[in-house]
Amino acid sequence: MKKLLSLSIITLIIVAAASCGGSNESEKTTEATSESAASTDSDDGNPSYDPHRGEGKFTSVDISSKLDASKAELGNQVSQVKCSSCHKLTNEKLVGPGWAGVTTRRKPEWIMNFITNTDVMINKDPQVQAQLELCLVRMPNQNLSDEDARNLLEFMRQNDGVK
Numbered sequence: 001m002k003k004l005l006s007l008s009i010i011t012l013i014i015v016a017a018a019s020c021g022g023s024n025e026s027e028k029t030t031e032a033t034s035e036s037a038a039s040t041d042s043d044d045g046n047p048s049y050d051p052h053r054g055e056g057k058f059t060s061v062d063i064s065s066k067l068d069a070s071k072a073e074l075g076n077q078v079s080q081v082k083c084s085s086c087h088k089l090t091n092e093k094l095v096g097p098g099w100a101g102v103t104t105r106r107k108p109e110w111i112m113n114f115i116t117n118t119d120v121m122i123n124k125d126p127q128v129q130a131q132l133e134l135c136l137v138r139m140p141n142q143n144l145s146d147e148d149a150r151n152l153l154e155f156m157r158q159n160d161g162v163k
Helices: 002-020 025-038 069-082 108-116 118-124 126-135 146-159
Strands: none
Touching (some): 069 146, 118 126
């Protein structure tokens, strides 16, 4: 009986030590993202952030006045898997804000940069930070590809009435 008790205590100590040790990978990513966001400030202390484009690799997004229905359908599929649990297609807030009118309020570059560079945008964009205060939940980085982001943008355009 004493052997079983001793073995149980040793196992418990090992499990407790293992669960306390190590580091959280998402914390490392957030810290690295915050550091890279801070390093993009200009020398005079003013941020180099462009609120119309956002922060990320998209400086220009080529969209036509006509909707690409095949991209919109692919974007709908991405939305159903990654987005619809937090966002409604109306103005109504679910966990995050509703999507109605987002493509009329934001430039395509901003939307695509936010989708693909979520953490930095949350750290830098004052309007996103204000939205975070209302929603109280930080949008997770969904690790979407550039193609998924483009398809999602087209789906948002379709939601806003582009035909």
